[in-house]
Amino acid sequence: MHYISTRGHAEAQTFCDILLGGLAPDGGLYLPDHYPQISAAELTAWRKLSYAELAYEVLRRFVTDIPPGDLLSIVKKTYTAQTYPYCRTGRRATDITPLTTLEPGLHLLELSNGPTLAFKDMAMQLLGNLFEYVLEKRGETINILGATSGDTGSAAEYAMRGKKGVRVFMLSPHGKMSAFQRAQMYSLQDANIFNIAVVGMFDDAQDIVKAVSNDAGFKARYKIGAVNSINWARIAAQVVYYFKGYFEATKSNDERVAFAVPSGNFGNICAGHIARMMGLPVERLVLATNENDVLDEFFKTGCYRPRATAETLVTSSPSMDISKASNFERFVFDLVGRDPAIVSRLWQAVDSGGSFDLAGTPHFQSLPGYAFVSGRSTHRDRIDTVRDAWQRYGVMIDTHTADGLKVAREYLQPAVPMIVLETAQAVKFSETIIEALGREPMRPADLEGIENLPQRVEVMAADVRAIKEYIARICG
Numbered sequence: 284m285h286y287i288s289t290r291g292h293a294e295a296q297t298f299c300d301i302l303l304g305g306l307a308p309d310g311g312l313y314l315p316d317h318y319p320q321i322s323a324a325e326l327t328a329w330r331k332l333s334y335a336e337l338a339y340e341v342l343r344r345f346v347t348d349i350p351p352g353d354l355l356s357i358v359k360k361t362y363t364a365q366t367y368p369y370c371r372t373g374r375r376a377t378d379i380t381p382l383t384t385l386e387p388g389l390h391l392l393e394l395s396n397g398p399t400l401a402f403k404d405m406a407m408q409l410l411g412n413l414f415e416y417v418l419e420k421r422g423e424t425i426n427i428l429g430a431t432s433g434d435t436g437s438a439a440e441y442a443m444r445g446k447k448g449v450r451v452f453m454l455s456p457h458g459k460m461s462a463f464q465r466a467q468m469y470s471l472q473d474a475n476i477f478n479i480a481v482v483g484m485f486d487d488a489q490d491i492v493k494a495v496s497n498d499a500g501f502k503a504r505y506k507i508g509a510v511n512s513i514n515w516a517r518i519a520a521q522v523v524y525y526f527k528g529y530f531e532a533t534k535s536n537d538e539r540v541a542f543a544v545p546s547g548n549f550g551n552i553c554a555g556h557i558a559r560m561m562g563l564p565v566e567r568l569v570l571a572t573n574e575n576d577v578l579d580e581f582f583k584t585g586c587y588r589p590r591a592t593a594e595t596l597v598t599s600s601p602s603m604d605i606s607k608a609s610n611f612e613r614f615v616f617d618l619v620g621r622d623p624a625i626v627s628r629l630w631q632a633v634d635s636g637g638s639f640d641l642a643g644t645p646h647f648q649s650l651p652g653y654a655f656v657s658g659r660s661t662h663r664d665r666i667d668t669v670r671d672a673w674q675r676y677g678v679m680i681d682t683h684t685a686d687g688l689k690v691a692r693e694y695l696q697p698a699v700p701m702i703v704l705e706t707a708q709a710v711k712f713s714e715t716i717i718e719a720l721g722r723e724p725m726r727p728a729d730l731e732g733i734e735n736l737p738q739r740v741e742v743m744a745a746d747v748r749a750i751k752e753y754i755a756r757i758c759g
């Protein structure tokens with residue numbers, strides 16, 4: 284399996300190279316040169332597998348440059364009940380991603396039982412182990428530069444803390460994350476973790492990551508790597524739970540399902556798109572945004588119009604306060620028939636602060652073939668949905684999952700199970716949960732008082748040069 288850039292001006296690479304390389308040198312994102320196709324017989328066999336076994340089966344289609352035995356060990360070491368201990372609802376001891384049925388035909392896929400209580404742990408724990416393996420084999424080190432709106436940062440730091448040969452520089456939007464999210468990241472005192480709070484929004488932080496990565500000299504000199512979903516390994520790992528969710532919600536492979544996905548950077552739902560392209564029987568991919576509804580606008584109108592920082596709202600589902608969705612480029616690559624010249628042209632407009640409109644083009648006419656539908660949710664919807672889920676089902680959901688559930692309800696179809704992806708646990712956003720329910724969310728005992736721990740963070744302007752100088756100073 285080789286990986287090609289969405290912009291078409293980068294050499295094809297193998298998995299381990301793009302794992303360490305992150306963004307392609309031409310500014311594009313890597314994608315496999317083809318999507319592996321899963322046969323009906325394979326799908327039947329996969330139904331019986333544990334999460335780790337399933338992860339191995341999916342990942343070995345994408346990771347062809349790690350010996351199978353080694354890949355199996357890495358996956359088995361990652362997907363254990365011990366690594367994902369924070370299950371809220373009753374589950375079998377071996378479940379990594381339990382499915383809770385809210386009512387017939389409507390399910391919640393719990394993806395947030397890992398160390399940082401968000402779905403990012405599903406891929407990030409694997410990345411930590413993959414980095415360790417590949418770096419040791421090659422005798423190399425890496426300096427990861429990431430951007431977070433609240434959850435990627437802590438997931439990456441928990442996955443990489445104490446790892447030999449790895450430093451993490453994580454940019455977060457100053458003052459925009461919840462108190463719990465800040466505490467998760469900034470209370471880490473590990474010598475290889477560096478938190479930088481950038482004055483701006485997530486998009487500013489992500490722009491800095493891309494700008495640094497696009498400086499080939501700096502990237503090579505300081506061995507800059509990525510853990511955001513611009514790194515293909517993140518997406519590949521996320522494909523696995525679409526298969527798992529499908530098997531949990533259905534009895535036979537003749538059934539089709541829908542997934543509702545709270546979306547921001549388009550990484551999670553991009554993994555759903557890929558699972559579908561591999562042959563998973565997905566009827567619909569329901570994309571849910573909050574008030575930052577750039578993606579909803581695209582799927583309804585064909586116009587992709589990223590907003591500037593000043594137009595990006597701070598909401599009560601803060602991890603989705605994103606107006607420039609990186610992975611959307613991966614989907615558009617497929618939508619335009621994998622033509623890198625078209626993608627380059629479209630993103631030339633986006634990268635210079637503009638937009639593009641596919642309405643009326645054959646590309647937009649082909650959109651229904653990709654099964655996407657979309658909707659948006661507001662603070663009021665979030666409060667109502669959190670309250671309704673608690674009162675009706677006794678299930679406490681977080682504000683992002685609430686966005687997903689709200690929009691999922693708009694697209695329910697008879698005989699098509701709807702699986703809402705639970706992307707975080709409620710305790711990460713307690714202020715809004717208290718507003719909705721008048722009570723504190725449940726919190727794992729060992730995370731009691733995390734907000735009172737001493738914090739270590741550098742506040743900096745959203746300035747590429749200053750961030751580069753900081754990295755250079757630390758790396759020596």
Ligand SMILES: Cc1ncc(COP(=O)(O)O)c(C=O)c1O
Nearest residue numbers: 434546547548549550551602706
């Ligand atoms: C809790 C939560 N929900 C949803 C999202 C959106 O996911 P994606 O950026 O993959 O679209 C994020 C951030 O990415 C998140 O942290």
Ligand SMILES: N[C@@H](CCOP(=O)(O)O)C(=O)O
Nearest residue numbers: 431432433434435511512602
């Ligand atoms: N919501 C994310 C934003 C970054 O997304 P990623 O999936 O590209 O890492 C966060 O919580 O940080």
